[in-house]
Amino acid sequence: MESKKRRGILERLNAGEVIVGDGGYVMQLERRGYVKAGHWTPEAAVEHPEAVRQLHREFLRAGANVIQTFTFYCSEDKLEISGNVPNITGAQINEAACDLAREVANEGGALVAGCVSKTPCYVTSHSETEVKAIFKKQMDDFLKKDIDFFIVEFVDHVEEAVWAVEVLKTSGKTVGATLCISPHGDMKGVPPGECAVRLVKAGADIVGINCHLDPMTCVRTVKLMKEGLEKAGLKAHLMVQPLGFHTPECNLGGYTSLPEYPFALETRAITRWDIHKYAREAYNAGIRYIGGCCGFEPYHIRAIAEELAAERGFLPPASEKHGLWGAALEMHTKPWVRARARREYWENLLPASGRPKCPSMATPADE
């Protein structure tokens, strides 16, 4: 069987490989017309598989080594609350999503990660039994299919993430866990270093940060996790999958506290050149699983793969359609555009917003 021959995620990370993650699904598919903002549920895996498949493929082509199942918020309690998909069960979505991820992953030797995210149940019930039952149900859906490992993501209370890890580890599979927290810690104020320690003690093989804050801030938080692990004498691989938006003024609550969330974030979008700096910073911090979350489009993932091409030894397929550092502008008809065909130009550019009546920072709602 194919999956038997694949080298697993831990095997690769242990060998020192750089793993490129994929980008964000829900926000990109919202813009493509398949996900409802506010609900953010992944029924498109059943309703419009061609749209999900195509986005998987674009991330794969951009260099992703892991295809995450499109199963965000796909716990039964969340689906019920959103009321968005009365005729489709969570199990149907989870299974369809696994098939789509596997189909595309196989096109390029990528791994499939089954993904679980935070449950509404945690905040309302705070019951370990109930929350764990929800994670167990979703895990069982995944285990019917051919997935390689698990990722717990977008959890802002470390306690809930610990419960998820404990459930998923019962499968015997590798588990990565990323919190969506700031350098100040989780929603209860548990500092990143302690969060990392708790997750590793619960069994997580890979720990890190995803979503909620911009790339450089997320790298900073992962560094705090690393320091916490080192102080505790623990070891784990590190991963980071940040927002593809600039959020310099954000606090604990992350980008949902920004006035622009979720329908006017365009102006904060990161460029491919921002990604080069991020990928390098993450690599230098010792992080070896480097991807993206909301706002990361295929070309951002390609930029990670291009920045780390020397370390990885190859370029991704989509680089066939990309001159490194603007090189393909050399043949432009206008001399001033040709002058942009070089690294220094793009590295130093301070892009204008084109919006003179708008500020450069907002006041977060949680300030």
Next chain:
Amino acid sequence: MESKKRRGILERLNAGEVIVGDGGYVMQLERRGYVKAGHWTPEAAVEHPEAVRQLHREFLRAGANVIQTFTFYCSEDKLEISGNVPNITGAQINEAACDLAREVANEGGALVAGCVSKTPCYVTSHSETEVKAIFKKQMDDFLKKDIDFFIVEFVDHVEEAVWAVEVLKTSGKTVGATLCISPHGDMKGVPPGECAVRLVKAGADIVGINCHLDPMTCVRTVKLMKEGLEKAGLKAHLMVQPLGFHTPECNLGGYTSLPEYPFALETRAITRWDIHKYAREAYNAGIRYIGGCCGFEPYHIRAIAEELAAERGFLPPASEKHGLWGAALEMHTKPWVRARARREYWENLLPASGRPKCPSMATPADE
């Protein structure tokens, strides 16, 4: 045959219908990994038809009544210069693109427009015979396939556009012609009003503006075209397919003169709420073919269709996944996000750039 029964573009416009155009292909497919910036040629129609098909489908789903063939810059002289696709002929791309557009258009009762754009030959040779031969060749490719009408687009010298119209009108099909010029006129300084007159006299049934400048500026230029036609006692339908970027400081040369072109335009991206204002302004100006160009993603096209839903009598399919004016935020867990589930909020928001070290306007290279 299917095409016989379809009501044509002129029939619809004459009946007073609002036609929603599709969005931009090359820049969006560049970000998805299938088009090389700097070359901007459409070989993906042959190399990766699934990617082109998916984007067509997203625009259709967003409400587009017309699917434009993905044949930008697909003249033999341009393909040769770019040197990007040694093994594929322009005819192959043109024909594949027609098939893809037709396949998707048929899924939703849309029309297919065969598109030609400016030729490098015009500037280098300035020969009417040579330029017309190039347009003739591309037209012949299209005529082998089932297209509904032609669009000449992205031409910045009215003379070249007139030549294109003259060639395409020999087919007997409807021809729309859009220039990529500013309110100051074409590259030779011919004012928009006079450009419109020349195009209509050459046989164009629909005239207008596409690309190069932001939505409100393009609408302003189309108004000048309308005034020119009225003064000349001529009649034609009006269309507009602007950039999806804010370009307040641009001059004649349009956005290619901005320092951010083409790899750092993110921050200038328009929001869906900007689109509502644009669609209303275009409609009020008497424009009835309203679409987008570079920077217009599927959700921007959906916003046109949503703004004009009352006038058109229906919402597009993709509105199933979109609460109007943020309505779906009503169920968000955070009270401050719920407070955003209303039109006034989004209409009045001045989105922050998140980039305090960047300016809000740049100095165009042609200033």
Next chain:
Amino acid sequence: MESKKRRGILERLNAGEVIVGDGGYVMQLERRGYVKAGHWTPEAAVEHPEAVRQLHREFLRAGANVIQTFTFYCSEDKLEISGNVPNITGAQINEAACDLAREVANEGGALVAGCVSKTPCYVTSHSETEVKAIFKKQMDDFLKKDIDFFIVEFVDHVEEAVWAVEVLKTSGKTVGATLCISPHGDMKGVPPGECAVRLVKAGADIVGINCHLDPMTCVRTVKLMKEGLEKAGLKAHLMVQPLGFHTPECNLGGYTSLPEYPFALETRAITRWDIHKYAREAYNAGIRYIGGCCGFEPYHIRAIAEELAAERGFLPPASEKHGLWGAALEMHTKPWVRARARREYWENLLPASGRPKCPSMATPADE
């Protein structure tokens, strides 16, 4: 008598001299605590002569060749409306102001200009007889004292300015007339070129623009005046005394339409380096009377004198306390400050606002 030996303003301008004007009084004295914003009346000439004298002296020291009497809005009708100074008559203020200006002018060989500005009467009565009577009364106050010439300033209807010129010319003295209008023309839409023609035909010896808009815009308007005069075959000297604020978004109404007027204009203040560009631009446009209005502090006037030092043949007294182009930073203890002791640094600096939550442009109230 001293005034007999002085070379007059026309004599100097006819000889090709560059005349440096003084800066703005009311706004600067508001900040110093002697003028009430909203009223803007000049009773300080009587109440606090030492404050007015000191500001005159600072402008003189900065290089001003003309000291304008501090008589802004000092017509009886305006003083009555403002109700600010029940015990002081307009005549008292006018006469005290003349004495102060003369005292300081004599310290440095400068000329004294008696200044009249627009009357509330013009808009309410629109009576030529009444308005002219007001100007006559103010002129008679001035003629009791030793002034060299007259300046009509801050008038936004050319008709009122023409009336003022007609009155003042009966004195036999030289008259300069500056409108506070934009390139679009006066409040009735009379274009700058035609305004200039009317003023010169009424007898103005010097025409130009003051206040309401930023330096570069005012120079542009003066150029339009010059073109109008040339077309009409008329000759006159040109003068410009713009705002010391950046107002890129202003329309007809000028800076009073900006949300920041009058108590939050700080952030728009021009630097001395902006002044260098302005002075050069004004000189190149053929303007030979170059000064400032609201927002121009002594160091801005010095910057005019420094930019045009080669043309004028000397530096002003206050340059003793100013290293040209930052030269005096050469001995700073910090190396990065020393690196700023050169022209290129200051010419190319794009100063940050320090206000990330504020926009870079506002929406004028008259838009």
Next chain:
Amino acid sequence: MESKKRRGILERLNAGEVIVGDGGYVMQLERRGYVKAGHWTPEAAVEHPEAVRQLHREFLRAGANVIQTFTFYCSEDKLEISGNVPNITGAQINEAACDLAREVANEGGALVAGCVSKTPCYVTSHSETEVKAIFKKQMDDFLKKDIDFFIVEFVDHVEEAVWAVEVLKTSGKTVGATLCISPHGDMKGVPPGECAVRLVKAGADIVGINCHLDPMTCVRTVKLMKEGLEKAGLKAHLMVQPLGFHTPECNLGGYTSLPEYPFALETRAITRWDIHKYAREAYNAGIRYIGGCCGFEPYHIRAIAEELAAERGFLPPASEKHGLWGAALEMHTKPWVRARARREYWENLLPASGRPKCPSMATPADE
């Protein structure tokens, strides 16, 4: 003698009075043409006493209870290095400055503070003996004249400030000591709390912060000083005299590290409305000596006095020429300006920079 009857600074502070300080001299007099930037020495006290006297008077009129002698950088070693005033001794300047301050202070019942600032000698020699000798010499100049108390200001190493306090306390007079440091501490990293403790132990009666950073940041640093004193069981009065500029991105080095220092700081200038917030914040923090430093003009000092008018029981003289919260705009001719005659308008205004090509934050040189 007058000074015997005056209630001293400690007497007033002990009685719970709010003391309003004066504003910045060197930067304001640079703009008026009397101080050379880069040198920043106060020879104007001898060369142009009328200019210094007038600025003293404006601060007094704005509400200042203390007139500081214009003796910044007036130690012999600094004067020699700057080479700016070959014919004038430090003693001459110090004595002239005392006379000017006394003359104006007597016009309004204000106190005179003799001011010393950091010496170049400290960094080059690091010799306690030499540095103390310099402070002793300057103190002796002051003691020949009628001053009320001493202020040590603009010192960024707490050690040097301690030496100054130790010298000045030998006079038997009250001593206030303000460091120009950030919340991160002095140039050696000594935290603000510990700095305060050392100063009070050395004999300082009042401690606080001046210059280098914006008002809110300076208040924050004084709060840290207060906490340090409380923890140490020490008591002292608190004072704050911050920059009149927005410096949100500054680090340890303060505003001299900003690219705009010292000749393009205009755009960062605080408004009178910013001052209201600052004065309230300072008062709420328990600070009772509230003034300003570089960038504070007379109207900024008036705004402190107006914000705290209820607490102090009176308005300053210059409020005769100021409608509170814009009240005097009520009679403006334009309705939109009349609409600004209210507190809510000015409190909530986000002033535009008028500079769309400039950023809102810079990168400090010490970053």
